[in-house]
Amino acid sequence: MTGYRGFALRRGGQAVVVVLLAYVFTFWVISVLPGDPVTTTLRNPQNGFTEEEIARIVSYYGLDRPVLVQLLESLGRFLTGDLGVSLRSNRSVADMIGEVLPSTLVLAASSLAIAVVLSFLVAFGVQYLPKPLSTALRSVPSLFLSVPGFLIGLLLIQVFSFDLGLFRAIDTDGPVATFFAALTLGIWVSAQIAEVLIANLDHEAAQDYAGVARSRGLGQVRLLLRHLLKPSALPVVTVLALMIGEVLGGAVITEAVFGRTGIGSLVERSVASQDLPVLQAVVTLAAVVFVVVNLLADLVYPLLDPRVTLQRRPDVGAAA
């Protein structure tokens, strides 16, 4: 048990360092860029502010102080759990993220679900279907991967909303609109899962044990479900964990195309206006998600494949 606890502590420590580094790194990157949202807004020629007025407002936000002082202050705030106030909207960053997070979570979860279903369908099809069809199906993941997500999104909106009238394109959070947004993202994610699944099923199907099972008269379906699926699903867990990060990234484009307000659109707005407090919070959130998901994947691994723990720690393997 001590080995496992040490492992968990080490991983936990690494996670905290990763999150802090993400926070500092974002700050550094944004500070290197010229400009800040406050001065940009003030410098809009429509506003007609004098230089004195601009200097006074900039100093209110503390943006005229040395970068290091700003970083320390921001870090101190972060460590006490305060995410600060957006420089663009003047609202609390925690509120802004809390408002958009549910929409992105719904999109991410449903697109992952769609992706898993799609990729298993494709992978099973490749195994079951007669030769010409299954060969054609093998190229589907590459096709999914190479068609840009925004194109799929725009086509889905055009056909199912504007032509068929199945949903209002502007009712962005309705169930049908959400389904099509999730499908846009899911098609792209499914490609990578399907690719891994197909390769692994091929590999397992060529193993001796599969041949033995077949020779003893086991049907294709039973063979697949009983023997091939479990070992083939193992790498899928790894890919899925990585995909959660990709889904958050891909959400930017999908949210833009479908006009959804979520983490993606918040990032887009904040990057465009260099809204540092919001960006720091979102990057940190992403780092937390990545760390947690990968930790979970590591924990699920031994459950799916006992060899993982046995090889690494033969003494505690039996206990686990």
Place this chain on the structure above:
Amino acid sequence: MKRALKAAIGILATVLVATACGGGAAQSAASGTPRDGGDLTFLIDSLGDTWIPNNSAISSFQGHIWGHVTDKLVYVDENGEASPWIAESWEQNPEATEFTLHLRQGVTFSDGTPVDAAAVVANLDMWSRGDATRGINPIGLFPKTYRSSQAVDPATVTVSFSSPTLGFIPTLGYHGSILISPKSLALPAEQQADLSNDIGSGPYVVESWKDDDSVVLRKRPDYDWAPAALSHQGPARIDSITYKLVGEQQVRTSSVQSNQADVAYNPSPKELETFKAQGFQVAAPRYLGFVNGFAINTKVAPFDDVKVRQALQHGIDRDQILSTVYTPDWLAAQSFIQSNVPGATDHSTTFAHDAAKAAALLDEAGWAPGPDGVRTKNGTPLALTLYPNPYLATSKAVDELIAQQLRGLGFQVDIQAYDVVTYGQRVKVGGETVPAYEITRSFIDAGTVGGVLTDANKGENWFGLGQTDAKLTDLATSIAGASDPTARDAQLDELQGYVLDQGYFVPITQIVQRLYLQSPRVHDVTYNGIAYANYYTAWIGDPA
């Protein structure tokens, strides 16, 4: 990526136009009798940044919402005509330094607070000074000569200025000068940033809002203080207005075309004619302000030479720009201010397109054509860098065309395009590397013109002249500080002639910055002096 996206959208647009034509286009029904009820959906490309009324008011997006949620003291129509609103009448002393406003009685904010003299004084003070301790900005364009205001009685306010300020009354109709409940004004910035806390006295109230997503307005049944200049009085007719943010231009316009929404903001100018042919309404109201054009920095060689500046004026073919980049909804410039500004006069002959004249002027100035087509003088090429203004969507296309036209004359033209953030940092009016600053700016009173051209009274010094040009300084200063409107109009005419004659400003076209694509079922929309659509007067008829 962006290019690919645009290409894809272009393809989709073609598909879409084909389907829409196939479906048979609806024709706009003849205006019937106005009726109550209905809900309007307005698709907008952004909802701007903060909702703190003072910090946000200049932004072009939030103006749509403020225009329905709040009232102003003075109404300014699309011709710049000021008329009574919450201020029923006003007087001023002959020097235009003291003003008295008489307020309409019985007006209330939607939180029940009366819109009385005390509330107006609180607003005037907030517009002019902001509150530095709370991070609340002043309103940039509010006259900097403001001294103080007093509530004489609940319906009378006196306002005093340190020098003549003719622009005060029109400024009260500008989009920054919105009346907000004193209770909201007293809130800390973080709470004012929540739109639900910003209480106005307008015909609509905020029912709900979600950052960067939507704002839903509901009609206020007891509203009864609309400007007399409007065609409608009493409560608004349309029950609710939903402003929904849709970033993709194509999704906005297609939603209106497929009857999923009523208005799409900022459709592509290129498609306006197609929409009209399909029976949709298109509005391209002009704002009051400067035309789109270049303020020339006379400190940057060779633009210190009046002949080179004039060559620039005559070298630009404005008709080609209008027909290539724009549609017939855009007008040619007649001066350096829009022709609907009171006091604007027609000086279009001064800077008319004449390539031969431009070439002759360059010859006279000593710029001889070189072997590669670029003119040179003492070995220096005739170079010009243009910086498209990111606040005007068409600016880059216009500049590319101008570059092409000027290259034909022997200019060596570079175009340097920046995004809004970088532009704000690097491109400044009068900057050393900026020979021609592209202007796009609205104002409500021509007095603004006098304030920006030179550096007198902390002016913006558009032409880099400081106060060295005595005639310009005289004219500009007396316009900025004028107390008699008639005398000011004469000076304004002289100023326009002089600035254009000297080639200080090179006009391109008049500006339409706000475009609306509208369903034929929406009738009687009003546009104000800053080209915002006002749905207070509008009503929704039968679906087409």
